[in-house]
Every structure is written in structure tokens, then in C-alpha cells.
Amino acid sequence: MTDPPTGQLIFIEDDAALRRMLATALERRGWEVVALTRAEEALERLDGTELDADVVLTDLFMPGLGGMELCRRLRELRPEIPVVVLTAFGSLDTAIEAIRAGAWDFVTKPVGVDALSIALDRAREHRSLRREVRQLRKEIQGWAGGDLLTGESEAMRTLRGLVDRVAVSEASVLIRGETGTGKEVVARAIHARSPRAGRPFVALSCAALPEALLESELFGHVRGAFTGANERRPGLFQQATGGTLFLDEIGEMPMALQVKLLRVLQERSVRPVGGDREIPIDVRILSATHRALEEAIEEGRFREDLWFRLNVIQIDLPPLRDRGHDVLALAQRFVQEFAQRPGCVVRGISPEAARRLLAWSWPGNVRELRNCIERAVALTTREEIGVEDLPPRVREMASSSAPATDLAAGGFVALAELERRYVLQVLDAVGGKRGEAARILGLDRKTLYRRLQEWAGPNDPPSGDL
Ligand SMILES: Nc1ncnc2c1ncn2[C@@H]1O[C@H](COP(=O)(O)OP(=O)(O)OP(=O)(O)O)[C@@H](O)[C@H]1O
Numbered sequence: 001m002t003d004p005p006t007g008q009l010i011f012i013e014d015d016a017a018l019r020r021m022l023a024t025a026l027e028r029r030g031w032e033v034v035a036l037t038r039a040e041e042a043l044e045r046l047d048g049t050e051l052d053a054d055v056v057l058t059d060l061f062m063p064g065l066g067g068m069e070l071c072r073r074l075r076e077l078r079p080e081i082p083v084v085v086l087t088a089f090g091s092l093d094t095a096i097e098a099i100r101a102g103a104w105d106f107v108t109k110p111v112g113v114d115a116l117s118i119a120l121d122r123a124r125e126h127r128s129l130r131r132e133v134r135q136l137r138k139e140i141q142g143w144a145g146g147d148l149l150t151g152e153s154e155a156m157r158t159l160r161g162l163v164d165r166v167a168v169s170e171a172s173v174l175i176r177g178e179t180g181t182g183k184e185v186v187a188r189a190i191h192a193r194s195p196r197a198g199r200p201f202v203a204l205s206c207a208a209l210p211e212a213l214l215e216s217e218l219f220g221h222v223r224g225a226f227t228g229a230n231e232r233r234p235g236l237f238q239q240a241t242g243g244t245l246f247l248d249e250i251g252e253m254p255m256a257l258q259v260k261l262l263r264v265l266q267e268r269s270v271r272p273v274g275g276d277r278e279i280p281i282d283v284r285i286l287s288a289t290h291r292a293l294e295e296a297i298e299e300g301r302f303r304e305d306l307w308f309r310l311n312v313i314q315i316d317l318p319p320l321r322d323r324g325h326d327v328l329a330l331a332q333r334f335v336q337e338f339a340q341r342p343g344c345v346v347r348g349i350s351p352e353a354a355r356r357l358l359a360w361s362w363p364g365n366v367r368e369l370r371n372c373i374e375r376a377v378a379l380t381t382r383e384e385i386g387v388e389d390l391p392p393r394v395r396e397m398a399s400s401s402a403p404a405t406d407l408a409a410g411g412f413v414a415l416a417e418l419e420r421r422y423v424l425q426v427l428d429a430v431g432g433k434r435g436e437a438a439r440i441l442g443l444d445r446k447t448l449y450r451r452l453q454e455w456a457g458p459n460d461p462p463s464g465d466l
């Protein structure tokens with residue numbers, strides 16, 4: 001009647017006869033029993049990886065370290081392993097004390113093998129549930145950004161190492177990188193791997209709101225602070241208590257607010273708009289910018305003292321074009337992501353399409369690649385994404401990194417035409433955002449707009465958002 005192994009049991013009992021009797025009975029029920037005479041030995045062997053156990057079964061009164069103390073130590077050392085204690089019949093107080101010391105269950109002597117077996121089975125089940133929960137937690141952390149930093153290039157390996165080291169510290173981090181390089185992904189990864197992971201991650205783009213709204217959003221406001229403030233509202237600093245506040249596009253923060261933010265960071269407390277009381281805060285600050293703030297500082301648009309506060313550690317995200325074959329690793333990852341809908345047959349990318357992906361310069365970085373793969377997965381009818389499923393700008397890429405021309409087909413074009421195509425490619429790559437395209441091209445917005453109008457002709461509205 002022996003079932004397959006039930007689990008591994010460490011059994012500590014100084015009475016040799018009882019030890020042998022129970023060990024044999026439990027082995028017959030499928031347990032793999034490691035029988036020991038002293039609690040110290042169990043501790044030694046469980047401290048490290050030498051020995052694992054699903055359950056520990058221990059007597060309470062033994063020479064040397066007692067069962068009660070063993071419970072306490074194991075609770076510290078291996079909290080995931082449930083301990084079942086053997087207590088004398090009728091000594092309920094001792095049993096309660098053992099549970100307080102961390103025991104999972106108790107069985108009274110004289111021991112009935114059936115009752116013991118039931119208690120051990122329940123303990124083992126409890127253990128496997130705990131394992132499952134831990135595994136799920138890990139996975140959730142992965143979804144929250146912990147494992148999102150795809151790529152094996154030198155740059156990405158260095159970045160992952162840095163993220164791990166930075167995560168455990170409380171220092172403010174400034175994340176810098178071109179549009180779509182994954183600044184927010186990195187911020188979330190830092191949070192997910194930090195001791196603050198169980199607490200909120202709150203993100204705010206400083207470019208998204210006008211100054212007055214930004215202030216009350218960050219610091220909160222009291223009732224009646226301004227017209228329409230009918231209720232007291234806690235700010236994001238308070239909402240992020242115990243967690244992380246991510247200030248995106250920090251370079252866009254208005255000067256007046258920079259002063260207030262600096263004060264908050266120095267005093268570690270906020271004063272809601274219209275309020276007269278300081279509220280202490282416990283928040284870690286991460287911020288991000290797509291441009292070098294040094295320039296803004298020189299021009300007097302960004303406070304140097306605030307920059308020092310935010311930039312205790314700086315992380316520079318490399319543009320995708322400098323990450324070599326990561327382009328393909330990311331593309332594959334996105335294929336898997338988008339191919340999950342039922343009925344989708346796409347599994348990978350054809351060699352020729354991969355060559356084009358490697359050749360393109362990705363001005364919109366990872367976001368552009370992600371959009372490109374999403375589109376390709378939707379368009380293709382085959383198992384492999386082919387060249388024809390890629391957007392024209394990428395499809396036309398020869399293996400050089402020059403902008404698309406007809407060179408591959410043997411034709412040459414005028415410089416003006418080359419310029420037109422390149423501008424349109426960049427605009428397409430950043431999803432039509434003209435400000436972004438102008439920045440990448442080194443043009444001011446108005447110039448870009450004018451060119452687009454010229455190219456579009458009289459009836460055609462220029463492409464891209466305003
Ligand atoms: N290493 C990565 N692995 C997987 N996905 C990534 C990675 N980096 C970025 N992404 C994806 O690319 C897109 C852009 O990332 P994110 O929003 O973090 O960029 P950003 O630098 O904050 O961009 P912006 O400057 O426009 O704010 C997101 O969809 C994100 O999930």
C-alpha cells in the first residue's frame with residue numbers, strides 16, 4: 001500500500017525506541033525520513049542548502065536544544081518549513097506555547113500513527129501552498145517590470161546589474177534616455193526589485209499638466225484651497241507612501257514648482273495647497289528625462305540644486321540602435337506577446353525580415369519596434385513575419401544604416417528627395433509626434449511644419465499630430 005514518496009521529513013527524537021518505531025511507520029506511508037537525535041543537528045543541516053525538508057517533526061524535551069527553541073530558530077532560518085511538535089498528553093499549555101514559538105501543529109503522546117500522519121500531510125500541503133504563493137509573487141514581480149529588461153547586449157547586461165544594485169538603495173535616481181528607450185520600464189523594474197515593492201508605484205508626467213494643477217496633483221490640497229476644491233485631496237506624494245514616486249519628463253517642471261519640490265525633498269514633508277500643516281512623507285523618488293538637463297541648467301530653466309538632489313545616481317539608457325542583436329531578442333519577445341490571441345499562428349521572424357530590423361536605426365527605439373511587431377503580427381498570414389509585413393521605412397532598409405533610398409534597386413535620388421523621405425520616416429517612427437521628430441532631426445517645430453506643408457501640397461493636410 002506504499003504510495004509514491006510523500007515528502008521529506010526531518011524527525012528529531014532522543015528516545016531511540018520511539019524514533020525507530022515512528023520512522024519505520026512513516027516510511028511505510030511514503031515519507032522519506034531523516035531521523036536525528038538532536039535539534040542542533042537539524043539546525044546545522046537546514047542552515048544552508050545541504051538538506052531540504054517539507055516538514056520537521058520534533059519532540060519538545062530533549063537534551064541540549066529543546067523543541068520550543070528549535071521552533072523559534074527555524075522560524076527565522078527557514079520560515080517556509082512547517083514544524084509539527086510532539087507534546088505530552090494533556091499539556092495544552094505547552095502545545096499553545098509551541099504554536100506561539102512558531103510550530104504549525106502539535107500531536108500528543110502517546111502517538112497514534114494515523115493522527116500523526118494526518119497532521120504531517122496537512123503540514124506538507126501547507127508547505128506546497130506557501131511555495132506556490134512565493135512562485136506567484138515572483139511572477140507578479142516579473143510582470144511588474146522585474147523581468148522586462150530584455151536583451152543580452154553589453155549595454156543591457158550592465159544596465160540590469162546597475163538596476164539590481166540601485167534597487168536596494170534609497171538613493172534618488174535620474175533615468176536618461178531617448179524617447180521609447182524604456183525609461184519607465186526601468187523605473188518600474190527598480191521599484192519591483194526594491195524593498196518598497198509591496199507598496200505603490202505612482203507615476204506622473206510633469207509635462208502633462210499646467211503648473212497650478214501639477215502642484216495640487218503632487219502635494220494635494222485642502223478643502224476650499226481654490227475654486228472647485230470641494231474636498232480635501234491627498235497628493236501623489238501621500239498616495240505613494242512607503243513606495244516610489246516616478247516623476248517623468250522632470251525637465252518640463254516649471255521653475256516655481258522646482259523650488260517647492262526641492263523643499264519637499266529636503267524637509268521630507270509636504271504642505272498641501274491651501275493647508276498650513278506639514279505632512280511627513282516616506283517616498284523614494286525616481287525621475288526621467290529625454291534630454292540632458294545640463295543644458296537647461298545653463299540656460300536657467302532648471303535648478304542645479306534640484307538636479308543634484310534628483311541625480312544621486314544617473315542611469316543612461318542606450319538607444320536601441322546601439323544594442324546590437326537585442327533588436328531581435330526584443331522583436332521575438334513582442335511576437336510572443338502579440339501572438340497570444342487565439343488562432344494566431346505567428347511564431348517568429350524570417351531571416352530577411354530580421355536583417356531589415358537590424359539595419360533600421362529605430363529613432364523611436366523600443367516603442368517603435370513594439371508597434372512595428374504588433375502591426376506585422378496583425379498583417380501576416382504566415383508563421384513567420386516576412387519583409388512585406390514590415391512598415392515601408394523598415395522594409396526599404398538595405399543592410400547599411402543609411403536612410404532608405406533606391407540605391408538597393410540601383411536608382412539614385414536627389415538630396416532633397418532623400419531628405420523628404422528621411423523626415424517622413426522619422427515622423428512615422430515616432431508615431432507622428434512632430435515635437436519628437438523635430439528634436440531627433442535637429443529642426444525646430446515650425447521649420448518641420450513648413451516643410452511638411454510644402455511636401456504635402458495644397459490640398460493635403462500635413463501628416464502627424466500637432
Ligand atoms: N527592455 C524592454 N523589454 C521589453 N519591453 C520594453 C523594454 N524597453 C521598453 N519596452 C517597451 O517599450 C515601450 C516604451 O517604453 P517606456 O514607456 O518605458 O519608454 P520611455 O523611455 O519612458 O519613453 P518616453 O520617452 O516616450 O516616455 C513600452 O511599451 C515598453 O513596455
Ligand SMILES: [Mg+2]
Nearest residue numbers: 183184248288
Ligand atoms: Mg516614459
